[in-house]
Amino acid sequence: NATGLKKIFISKSTKKIGVVNKKEFFNPFGECLSLTDIEVAPENRYFKVTDGYLTNKAGTTLLAYAIGRKDATLSLPDGVETIGGHAFAGSLFIKKVTLPKSMKVIGRNAFLDVALLKEITLNEGLERIGFGAFVRTAIEEIDLPASFSFSRDDLAYESPFLQCKSLKKITLSPNHKSLTVGKEGAVYSSDYTVLYALPAANGLTEYTAPSTLRDIAQAAFSGHQTLTKVYIAQAIDYIPLRCFEGCSKLHTVTFATGCPMMGFQSFQDCKELQALHCL
Numbered sequence: 001n002a003t004g005l006k007k008i009f010i011s012k013s014t015k016k017i018g019v020v021n022k023k024e025f026f027n028p029f030g031e032c033l034s035l036t037d038i039e040v041a042p043e044n045r046y047f048k049v050t051d052g053y054l055t056n057k058a059g060t061t062l063l064a065y066a067i068g069r070k071d072a073t074l075s076l077p078d079g080v081e082t083i084g085g086h087a088f089a090g091s092l093f094i095k096k097v098t099l100p101k102s103m104k105v106i107g108r109n110a111f112l113d114v115a116l117l118k119e120i121t122l123n124e125g126l127e128r129i130g131f132g133a134f135v136r137t138a139i140e141e142i143d144l145p146a147s148f149s150f151s152r153d154d155l156a157y158e159s160p161f162l163q164c165k166s167l168k169k170i171t172l173s174p175n176h177k178s179l180t181v182g183k184e185g186a187v188y189s190s191d192y193t194v195l196y197a198l199p200a201a202n203g204l205t206e207y208t209a210p211s212t213l214r215d216i217a218q219a220a221f222s223g224h225q226t227l228t229k230v231y232i233a234q235a236i237d238y239i240p241l242r243c244f245e246g247c248s249k250l251h252t253v254t255f256a257t258g259c260p261m262m263g264f265q266s267f268q269d270c271k272e273l274q275a276l277h278c279l
Contacts, residue, residue, distance in 0.1 A: 002031040002090070006068070010054075012043035017054075017063055018084060024107065025082070027064040031090030031113070036068035050077055060102075067091040072116075076100055083110045085130065090114070099123045106133050106160070113137075118166075122148070124173070129160040131218060138166045140201070144187075146175040150196050150217060156240035156263070157217035159197040163246055165223045167199040182210070200224045205249075209233065216240060218263070221247055232256065239266045248272065254279065 008029060010017070018026040029035060038054050040047045046057055052066040059079045065088050072095045076083075080100055085107035088094060096119045097111075103123050108130035111117055117137040124145040131153070142161075150157050161167055170187050172179055180190050184207060186198040192212040198204070200223040207221075209232040216236060221227065223246040230244075233256040241263040244250060250267075251274045259278035267273055 001028060001086075002033075004034050005029065005032045006034045007037040007039070008035065010038070010040045010044060010047055012041040012045075014044060015046050017047065020085070025061060025063055025084030026107075027084055027086040027089065029064050030086035030109075032067065033090060033092060034068045035066045038064065038066050053077060053080075055080065062087055065091070067094075069093070072096065074098070076103070078102060081105065083107050085109050086112060088112075088114055092116070095119070097121070099126065101125060104128070106130060108132060109135060111135075111137055131158040131160060132162040133160040134164050135162045137164060139164055140166050141169045141171070142167070143171045144173065144176065144179065146173040146177070148176075149178055150194075153218070156238060157194055157196060157215060159217045159219045159222070161197050161200070161222070162219040162242060163200075163223040165200050165225060165246075168201045170197060170199055188213075195220050198224060198227075205229070207231070216243060218242060219245065221250075223247070225249070228252070230254070236260045239263055241265060242268065244270055246270070251275070252277070 018028050020026050038049050040049050052069050054064040055062050060081045062080045063084045070093045075098045078100045082105045087110050089112040091114045094114050095116045098121045101123050104127045106129045110133045112135045114137050125147050128151050185202040187196045192210045194215040196217045206229045218240040219242045221244045228249050230253045235257045238261045242265045245268045247270050250270050251272045254277040256279045
């Protein structure tokens with residue numbers, strides 16, 4: 001990871017690359033900015049390379065991309081169902097990505113620090129986007145297909161939009177049944193009991209939670225650029241991981257029913273934070 005590798009040769013005996021568990025894969029070549037050539041021995045029964053994409057032999061799991069290639073626009077290969085964690089992490093050139101109709105899962109941190117990435121087209125059929133999949137990208141607007149639902153990890157739901165400081169708007173497919181967008185632009189469950197994400201560049205200065213709210217996703221407010229006050233009137237048991245991280249203008253947060261448990265880095269880099277009121 002983040003080394004000066006220019007070429008990688010995967011021998012015929014290699015059976016596993018970046019395996020985390022049965023469902024997750026992590027790119028061991030992430031942020032290798034000079035990597036332009038990935039080669040797999042023809043005799044290898046488990047992996048192949050097509051146009052810089054390293055996949056399993058069936059072509060259903062994309063493990064890595066040679067991010068030193070200078071392609072600004074990518075259309076991922078047909079048949080790919082899963083993008084592994086950190087698959088495109090650190091690319092200096094990618095600006096636009098189109099997913100194939102077969103895509104089901106985008107892994108954690110898949111597009112981490114792809115700073116020029118401004119546009120990504122999500123396909124109908126996409127089911128899940130891993131936590132922080134678009135960290136510090138330049139995406140301004142994203143449309144979530146009807147097939148998509150936010151994942152939950154132990155205590156909290158996960159937002160994939162960690163530190164997406166350019167994100168102005170999140171829209172939903174007209175056929176979406178499990179999600180809704182509130183008048184302030186935030187994405188909720190259809191019954192308004194879970195807040196999943198508030199676009200960081202939507203210009204909102206004050207946020208008052210709906211009376212039905214019971215859960216907040218990890219990184220839900222992360223990187224918001226203009227938010228100054230947050231008011232939550234109902235019982236929230238847990239403020240999750242990195243919930244308000246990087247909210248640079250935030251100075252007052254009020255919990256009207258008492259102090260919830262605070263997750264790791266809940267208020268990290270909230271440089272103007274002056275008060276937490278637990279009434």
